[in-house]
Amino acid sequence: SAVISQKPSRDICQRGTSLTIQCQVDSQVTMMFWYRQQPGQSLTLIATANQGSEATYESGFVIDKFPISRPNLTFSTLTVSNMSPEDSSIYLCSVGGTKGTGNTIYFGEGSWLTVV
């Protein structure tokens, strides 16, 4: 399995500010994804992080609000921009797909953000 490290693990952020979350994987993987888990809810896919090109966003998520970078096969960042209390969530990095980790999706421990 892949070992995924996320930073920060927790943060309290001021309204209107932006925060960048980092995701580091211990091996090269083809697919990297970012999910959001709002309090008491299930996981929602934000976007697929594409290496060397723009991320692919799901309906309801836009690049201006959630810019994503993926400079190589082991690292990605998600920025939550101009935060509001509604952005208080757990943000999870995940890796896998049909290549690299044998069709299994693995998750990092998540970044717990509280916006005040």
Added chain:
Amino acid sequence: AQSVSQHNHHVILSEAASLELGCNYSYGGTVNLFWYVQYPGQHLQLLLKYFSGDPLVKGIKGFEAEFIKSKFSFNLRKPSVQWSDTAEYFCAAIFNTDKLIFGTGTRLQVFP
């Protein structure tokens, strides 16, 4: 649209009771299925997965799930639950893309 549904939102059991959590998906093609567990205050962990072959899949901690293609189902079972099984359980699927789609989750509470 491709989706995963979990009809049991909240399940309460006593220790040693048997557990079955429902999971259905909507897609007629090849599907990879997963169950994840999230213990209180912890991150998501993989319980088990099905890609192909034997439709009865055994996972960690005594859990198993059965893939029934004709019913589009992948129910999670455990013959005897423990208090430590209290957690949120998520069914998820990969359809014809590499994206993992989650169900809404089932909260399981086990009382001693």
